[in-house]
Amino acid sequence: MSFAEAAAAVRPLDGAAMAAARARHDRLTKPPGSLGRLEAVGVHLAGIAGACPPPVPAPAAVAVFAGDHGVVAEGVTAWPSEVTVQMVANFAAGGAAVNVLARAAGARVVVVDVGVAAPLPAPVLAQVWARRIRPGTANLAKGPAMTPAECEAALEVGASVAAELVAGGARALVTGEMGIGNTTAAAALIAAWTGRPAAQVVGPGAGLDDARLAHKIGVVAAALELHGDAIAAGPRAALAALGGLEIAALAGFCVGGAAAGVPVVVDGVIADAALLAAEQLAPGTAARCLAGHRSPEPGASAALAALGMDPLLDLGLRLGEGSGACLALPVIVAAARILGEMATFGEAGVSGADPD
Amino acid sequence: MSFAEAAAAVRPLDGAAMAAARARHDRLTKPPGSLGRLEAVGVHLAGIAGACPPPVPAPAAVAVFAGDHGVVAEGVTAWPSEVTVQMVANFAAGGAAVNVLARAAGARVVVVDVGVAAPLPAPVLAQVWARRIRPGTANLAKGPAMTPAECEAALEVGASVAAELVAGGARALVTGEMGIGNTTAAAALIAAWTGRPAAQVVGPGAGLDDARLAHKIGVVAAALELHGDAIAAGPRAALAALGGLEIAALAGFCVGGAAAGVPVVVDGVIADAALLAAEQLAPGTAARCLAGHRSPEPGASAALAALGMDPLLDLGLRLGEGSGACLALPVIVAAARILGEMATFGEAGVSGADPD
Numbered sequence: 001m002s003f004a005e006a007a008a009a010v011r012p013l014d015g016a017a018m019a020a021a022r023a024r025h026d027r028l029t030k031p032p033g034s035l036g037r038l039e040a041v042g043v044h045l046a047g048i049a050g051a052c053p054p055p056v057p058a059p060a061a062v063a064v065f066a067g068d069h070g071v072v073a074e075g076v077t078a079w080p081s082e083v084t085v086q087m088v089a090n091f092a093a094g095g096a097a098v099n100v101l102a103r104a105a106g107a108r109v110v111v112v113d114v115g116v117a118a119p120l121p122a123p124v125l126a127q128v129w130a131r132r133i134r135p136g137t138a139n140l141a142k143g144p145a146m147t148p149a150e151c152e153a154a155l156e157v158g159a160s161v162a163a164e165l166v167a168g169g170a171r172a173l174v175t176g177e178m179g180i181g182n183t184t185a186a187a188a189l190i191a192a193w194t195g196r197p198a199a200q201v202v203g204p205g206a207g208l209d210d211a212r213l214a215h216k217i218g219v220v221a222a223a224l225e226l227h228g229d230a231i232a233a234g235p236r237a238a239l240a241a242l243g244g245l246e247i248a249a250l251a252g253f254c255v256g257g258a259a260a261g262v263p264v265v266v267d268g269v270i271a272d273a274a275l276l277a278a279e280q281l282a283p284g285t286a287a288r289c290l291a292g293h294r295s296p297e298p299g300a301s302a303a304l305a306a307l308g309m310d311p312l313l314d315l316g317l318r319l320g321e322g323s324g325a326c327l328a329l330p331v332i333v334a335a336a337r338i339l340g341e342m343a344t345f346g347e348a349g350v351s352g353a354d355p356d
Numbered sequence: 357m358s359f360a361e362a363a364a365a366v367r368p369l370d371g372a373a374m375a376a377a378r379a380r381h382d383r384l385t386k387p388p389g390s391l392g393r394l395e396a397v398g399v400h401l402a403g404i405a406g407a408c409p410p411p412v413p414a415p416a417a418v419a420v421f422a423g424d425h426g427v428v429a430e431g432v433t434a435w436p437s438e439v440t441v442q443m444v445a446n447f448a449a450g451g452a453a454v455n456v457l458a459r460a461a462g463a464r465v466v467v468v469d470v471g472v473a474a475p476l477p478a479p480v481l482a483q484v485w486a487r488r489i490r491p492g493t494a495n496l497a498k499g500p501a502m503t504p505a506e507c508e509a510a511l512e513v514g515a516s517v518a519a520e521l522v523a524g525g526a527r528a529l530v531t532g533e534m535g536i537g538n539t540t541a542a543a544a545l546i547a548a549w550t551g552r553p554a555a556q557v558v559g560p561g562a563g564l565d566d567a568r569l570a571h572k573i574g575v576v577a578a579a580l581e582l583h584g585d586a587i588a589a590g591p592r593a594a595l596a597a598l599g600g601l602e603i604a605a606l607a608g609f610c611v612g613g614a615a616a617g618v619p620v621v622v623d624g625v626i627a628d629a630a631l632l633a634a635e636q637l638a639p640g641t642a643a644r645c646l647a648g649h650r651s652p653e654p655g656a657s658a659a660l661a662a663l664g665m666d667p668l669l670d671l672g673l674r675l676g677e678g679s680g681a682c683l684a685l686p687v688i689v690a691a692a693r694i695l696g697e698m699a700t701f702g703e704a705g706v707s708g709a710d711p712d
Binding site: 028029030031032034035036037038078079080082083086087089090093095096097099100101103104105206207296312313314315316317318319323326327330331333334337338341342343347348349350351 | 384385386387388390391392393394434435436438439442443445446449451452453455456457459460461562563652668669670671672673674675679682683685686687689690693694697698699703704705706707
């Protein structure tokens with residue numbers, strides 16, 4: 001399925017299934033509303049699936065899109081670009097945090113090279129979905145990060161990976177990413193699309209001291225100036241100018257998952273920026289996504305507020321990779337199982353009426 | 357193992373194992389600290405187990421202690437006492453929320469009748485651990501809820517259930533409870549032990565309107581007056597006067613789990629009150645427990661603040677049963693697996709040093 005086909009296939013949530021889920025919650029053996037957010041998630045899953053009870057959203061698949069960023073030349077990161085390819089090897093070997101957390105949640109991990117700068121060693125390449133569009137973006141501080149065609153190709157990669165994973169049996173998708181420098185690109189996009197100044201959305205990423213954080217804010221502020229015309233031209237032009245290959249792929253992935261009718265669990269600030277793009281390119285996509293975890297990056301909260309999303313978990317993770325979203329998977333599965341497996345008052349012979 | 361033996365067997369956390377876990381976290385392939393609370397939980401588990409990496413705390417076992425409360429005669433609940441026995445039957449049949457959430461987390465559920473008021477039907481009795489001490493407590497608004505001997509017997513039940521579950525293979529314990537009226541008893545205990553007025557710790561429980569909430573506050577305030585001597589006499593006397601059979605059993609259960617060296621995951625406000633008792637009776641118990649979920653009952657936050665505990669999840673659940681703690685189990689398992697399974701910088705060949 002192409003990105004355009006996926007974007008056209010995103011439907012509104014199923015209101016009838018959501019109403020049925022709400023009514024079922026009130027018949028289950030518990031005081032109404034006493035399962036809190038778990039009830040809201042169950043209703044949401046019913047709306048996504050168009051069924052009550054909703055199917056259990058498992059197994060999940062995590063797609064870790066990897067790409068490098070030319071803006072690293074500006075000194076905006078604590079880690080060198082080489083770490084991207086090293087971490088891709090680590091993902092391929094199953095040793096990174098996202099691998100452990102996905103295994104714990106019973107989820108599959110696929111690593112998609114959509115734009116790593118360095119060559120991948122053959123043993124790593126054998127474990128990776130090779131969809132490299134170019135070896136890293138151009139430096140967004142000097143010019144557009146991608147051409148429109150490259151950005152479009154990255155959207156296509158994301159949409160096709162989502163479709164392939166669902167065809168392969170995934171019943172939920174999780175956004176993952178790796179790319180030294182990508183919190184700079186994400187912050188620039190979030191600033192562009194929420195109208196907030198750079199200082200409100202730039203954070204320390206994987207670790208920056210105050211002086212380098214101030215420099216990073218300056219780089220983002222200057223990029224917003226440089227690319228003002230692209231930002232004004234619309235979401236595709238802004239995504240190409242300020243984004244990253246893995247960010248555009250994640251946007252396509254969210255749209256692809258939404259089109260396939262499975263819940264998409266978004267992770268941290270990179271995925272939040274991608275979802276802002278996805279929602280503009282395919283309205284209705286965000287309504288089919290769940291925010292797994294609140295990243296402490298200030299841009300994450302800005303993006304989530306703009307999207308009207310409230311993450312399930314707030315455990316202070318600031319790693320990315322898909323780690324926070326993987327931790328939320330059991331909560332989402334539990335919400336579906338509550339609707340599918342709990343007894344009603346009638347079935348259990350429990351006095352359901354308040355005696356007053 | 358008796359309660360007294362368990363209380364004597366509670367040891368401090370293992371500082372060497374915790375230091376080893378902190379050091380290992382800094383060698384794993386991620387920026388230091390980037391897994392947030394997950395790192396702190398891993399360190400905690402290492403301290404509980406006395407090993408780094410800590411053993412994976414699975415499978416877990418949930419003990420749902422059920423008991424009735426004479427104070428229901430005061431009109432402090434939205435549901436009649438009959439619901440306790442009906443819910444025990446629902447637990448036995450596997451249809452309640454805690455059954456679903458435990459199954460989703462791969463945990464066993466045992467239901468312990470420590471003081472249900474009504475007879476259990478034979479098919480239910482066959483599924484329940486029958487440890488009934490008396491059919492519900494006396495009305496704490498008129499006199500002591502339990503005799504000292506009954507309270508002691510309930511502590512013994514809890515400690516022995518913990519020991520049996522660990523002997524049966526449980527590697528983590530989860531506190532569960534059922535008892536119409538038990539938020540009143542829990543609030544009274546929390547007020548007694550934190551020094552807060554009734555109005556600050558009494559909440560709506562499973563659902564009360566404002567007028568009945570005000571009445572419930574008045575009942576608790578009067579009980580604190582009535583039992584002032586017992587409160588002054590020490591934690592055992594206060595627990596007998598104001599507590600519940602299932603609350604005392606939960607206190608014994610926390611001590612039993614702490615003595616057995618497994619993490620104990622505490623659920624909502626009832627378990628928080630029980631843990632306040634346990635910590636006074638066997639200091640060091642709370643350090644071996646984790647708070648799974650923040651109950652919206654005001655008494656829960658008061659108790660947790662007194663214990664210095666910060667729950668992992670905050671999803672608005674106000675059902676009890678062990679439901680919130682079950683939802684936290686995957687996070688706790690994940691924290692252990694991170695320490696056990698993630699690659700180090702050296703193993704993965706990732707550039708670990710900040711380039712600055």
